[in-house]
Amino acid sequence: MSALASLYPQPLWQWFAQICAIPHPSKHEQALSQHIQAWARSLGLSVIEDRVGNLIIKKPATTGMENCKTVVIQAHLDMVPQKNADKVHNFTTDPIDAYVDGEWVKARGTTLGADNGIGMSSALAILGSNDIKHGPLEVLLTVDEEAGMTGAFGIEPGMLQAEILINTDSEQEGEIYMGCAGGVDAEFSVPVQWQPVIAGSQAFTLSLSGLKGGHSGVNIHLGRGNANKLLARFLANYAKVLQLNIAAFNGGSLRNAIPREAEVTLTLPEAQLTELQQKVAEFEAIIKQELSVVEPAIKLSLTKVNAPTQVLTSAAAQQLINILNVCPNGVMRMSDEVAGVTETSLNVGVVTTKENSIQILCLIRSLIDSGRTQIESMLSSLAQLAGVKVKFSGAYPGWKPNPDSPVMAIVNQTYQDIYHKQPVIMVIHAGLECGLFKKPYPDMDMVSIGPTIRYPHGPDEMVNIKTVGQYWELLLAVLERIPEKA
Known part of the structure; x- marks a missing residue:
């Protein structure tokens, strides 16, 4: 794991190495959840575990950004447990054997859990930072996304104060997602x-x-x-x-x-x-x-x-x-x-x-x-x-696209300013949790971004190292551009 922890950006990859070391397949996220809760409380952050097991962690704004709109960064705690037939591995007890292979991070014979471990790592790295600018921040980590979206179904009104949600479960750098399929x-x-x-x-x-x-x-x-x-x-x-x-x-x-x-x-x-x-x-x-x-x-x-x-x-x-x-x-x-x-x-x-x-x-x-x-x-x-x-x-439900989304416009413009090219605005044929969040929070403005992940849900899963850095830079720049409350 030391090779992972030395990659850029280090705070994110250090968290991903920890996540790989703690088994967390769907319906078995409790050990990882408890690890995160203990860490967050040690920093003095507000931590809530709701009735279905979702975590909501809150961090005050950095100096000068107290009046910005509250943002919730969202990821899911669980990973898909898939392995090759000849691989001896117990997903409830064994760590993921992740390694660097050129431009990619892979796992030996199993799913890697970059879906959605990279997004989760980015949220936790921001929570633990002292030098990242952001307004009032909430991190929502849901349970059981891959096996039924139990966590997203269980989200209740009033638990989140955020006006903007950034979902981190997309899997292609250079694409901004504004809608998804239901199922x-x-x-x-x-x-x-x-x-x-x-x-x-x-x-x-x-x-x-x-x-x-x-x-x-x-x-x-x-x-x-x-x-x-x-x-x-x-x-x-x-x-x-x-x-x-x-x-x-x-x-x-x-x-x-x-x-x-x-x-x-x-x-x-x-x-x-x-x-x-x-x-x-x-x-x-x-x-x-x-x-x-x-x-x-x-x-x-x-x-x-x-x-x-x-x-x-x-x-x-x-x-x-x-x-x-x-x-x-x-x-x-x-x-x-x-x-x-x-x-x-x-x-x-x-x-x-x-x-x-x-x-x-x-x-x-x-x-x-x-x-x-x-x-x-x-x-x-x-x-x-x-x-x-x-x-x-x-x-x-699916997540109905909103072409006039203010946060999508911010992400779009920020991406162009950083990388000097136009991102692709997309709708994904996968079940992001955003559609379910719209029921208790119908007015929440949502967008989804992420690094490039290949072959998710299978043992060939891999995440591109360079695009993790690009995703991180985009996420931090977007947080810095969140406007003040009306």
Whole structure:
């Protein structure tokens, strides 16, 4: 971590090194929260932990800026816990093994947590500073952003006095975000019936791995492979002809991450083994050719295992295969208003086999409510046709763009003054918390900025070192330009 702590700007990177050392996956942020609270109180700062676990830390204005509008810098405490299959790592107990690789900071075999650890580090570095100019300041650190936005849902009116919110969860330097997608979880529950394994059957695990995965909003338009969908496609093509029986199907780990890996445990008559091996090789060649540009490391492997005690009945197996094969996935529609931005998408994120059912968890995102409800309607129709249940939960609103935002104008002009070029004003196809903050604080003026982060929500996540410095310089300059209260 010493290599990280010596990077520019040092106060930010020193905090990021501390954050990497304290496990903080979604729903397990308490150790990090307590560390931050103890530190803030040692500085004499006001610290509030609300009923859901969010932290609100307040710092008085520096001399001469007492009459400026109050600003809240916002980040989330949690990180996405994703790792490569061969990586031994417990996200609730083990630190992130971060390191410098040229122009980037990466992690060995796991997500890095730059999303949103860099933003959090910038806020904490400012709180701890003695030489940064700013008006009255609040820092809001929310919990559970990545797994349901529990913290943002729990924000109550009156807890913040700020008129301006700077969200730090964007992931491209040179872009200023003024809007984001809303979303909702969709969960299919596919009932299962079991039957005994036929005597003399051979058992194997068919695994699909090597995919890039990534953020199901930011990366969904890149055409990356979805391990759940690809494995379902194999089964749809070959399950009947090879007399395959399914004992379990499991893939993906988070509804907001494109699944990189999936596996199905199956049995078949010994006489079909040679043909199965041939079909696996053929299918691997097909998908490697189709996805050669976006997924060069894709791999399909067959491993012999001990025979299970039961498998799905043929009817239950076919029902599962049909649902997974036909379920929409990926970009549903591109935006007409914002060029190059996905309007509506769906990610078939997690498949889990349980004793009485198989759960399929998806995440719908859309910049417009009607786009989200249309996908909900499609999945409801699919569920009815398939004879299964689907439920929708955790709906959160999008953040409606305000082209006349005063703080966006300040950030825009400040960026031009520092870097002598025009930033890109954007709407992001991801679930920033700003839309939820608008309910208790409808008049709060909001903007979102951040450094360049590549491959968030996956083990290839990395953050560009130079852009962290640029983000820091922009954030500090914006704080210095916040106007006085009317």
